[in-house]
Amino acid sequence: MMQPLIFFTILFSFIATGCNNSPAKQSNSVNMDSNKKVHPVFSKTDTAKVDISNEEWKRSCRQMYNIAREKGTERAFTGKFWDHKEGGTYYCAACGNPLFNSNGKFDSNCGWPSFFEPISKSSIIYAPDNTYGMKRTEVMCGKCRSHLGHVFDDGPPPTGLRYCINSVILDFEKAAEAKEKFDKKQ
Numbered sequence: 001m002m003q004p005l006i007f008f009t010i011l012f013s014f015i016a017t018g019c020n021n022s023p024a025k026q027s028n029s030v031n032m033d034s035n036k037k038v039h040p041v042f043s044k045t046d047t048a049k050v051d052i053s054n055e056e057w058k059r060s061c062r063q064m065y066n067i068a069r070e071k072g073t074e075r076a077f078t079g080k081f082w083d084h085k086e087g088g089t090y091y092c093a094a095c096g097n098p099l100f101n102s103n104g105k106f107d108s109n110c111g112w113p114s115f116f117e118p119i120s121k122s123s124i125i126y127a128p129d130n131t132y133g134m135k136r137t138e139v140m141c142g143k144c145r146s147h148l149g150h151v152f153d154d155g156p157p158p159t160g161l162r163y164c165i166n167s168v169i170l171d172f173e174k175a176a177e178a179k180e181k182f183d184k185k186q
């Protein structure tokens, strides 16, 4: 039987780090590896549509499950990307689908990362959402159908749209890191 002290230490480190599997790597900068490879289907190069089974979801991070599958919403100003300004690409954290570029991101001050356009039309799937007595449009990942957030029509030009997205379901790669990987392949 596990010693209570050890149990609470493990429990506490889990709570303190959330989805991050490596507490030792925790730092003040945005952790790029926290959500990667949570599912076997995670791939930034394979664009085929994927189905993540409920069994796989149960093994992944509880917070991501709540957002992606139960259509939850993270608390405003708590996610890691609402005020994130680095140049790069935002991927679906569940499947690796490229969703948004940093040059499509803007400062909405609403507490969630906000974008005025996705990377491509096929990045996103749209669905009407009439829950909570509101008429909203839900946005989902075009590859794995994970819930991402909602899109509103009060965004800046040129689209006039505001894609209001949960940080938990985003995985960010800096432009510089992506370039480095690309150069290595040449």
Ligand SMILES: [Zn+2]
Binding pocket: 092, 093, 094, 095, 096, 097, 141, 142, 143, 144, 145, 146
């Ligand atoms: Zn996805």
